[in-house]
Amino acid sequence: MEQEKCNKCNTIKKGKIELRIIKNKEKILDELEKNMGIVRNACKKVGISPKTYYLWLQEDEEFAKKVDVVEWAQRYYVEGKLLGKIANDDTASIIFYLKCRHPNYKVKSEIDTGNSADMEQMRKDFSDLINQLKQDNNAKPPIANHTD
Numbered sequence: 001m002e003q004e005k006c007n008k009c010n011t012i013k014k015g016k017i018e019l020r021i022i023k024n025k026e027k028i029l030d031e032l033e034k035n036m037g038i039v040r041n042a043c044k045k046v047g048i049s050p051k052t053y054y055l056w057l058q059e060d061e062e063f064a065k066k067v068d069v070v071e072w073a074q075r076y077y078v079e080g081k082l083l084g085k086i087a088n089d090d091t092a093s094i095i096f097y098l099k100c101r102h103p104n105y106k107v108k109s110e111i112d113t114g115n116s117a118d119m120e121q122m123r124k125d126f127s128d129l130i131n132q133l134k135q136d137n138n139a140k141p142p143i144a145n146h147t148d
Contacts, residue, residue: 024048025056025063029070037074 024046031042043050057064085093098105 021056025060025066028053028056029063029066032067032070033073037071 027046028042028048031045032039035041035045039050039053043053057067082093082097086097095105099107
């Protein structure tokens with residue numbers, strides 16, 4: 001199908017559906033800003049499904065870049081608020097920042113596996129237990145004598 005061109009400017013005319021999609025993309029970007037990047041709320045305001053939004057995000061590189069700018073602005077805004085609280089000596093904000101951003105304060109998980117001899121013995125015991133269960137499973141259960 002050949003696309004229709006404008007006689008005045010020689011550009012491709014866009015159909016009504018394309019224009020509606022372009023307008024909705026602009027609206028969703030606006031709503032994302034207003035709703036702090038919450039996709040579900042922004043989609044509801046514009047009247048599109050989140051599935052449509054994510055499809056646009058996947059298929060339209062220019063739209064995706066604009067969404068990235070909105071998300072960056074949101075992070076910048078939130079980090080500014082956090083740093084403002086830190087500047088006002090808010091202890092919880094200071095702790096949160098340190099746990100998230102400073103390696104010496106990050107929450108660490110420690111797993112004590114013991115020495116390798118202990119681990120090897122546990123593997124052997126577990127293997128023996130599995131073999132015993134297999135043997136028991138292959139043996140026929142005894143017939144129970146019931147007296148009523």
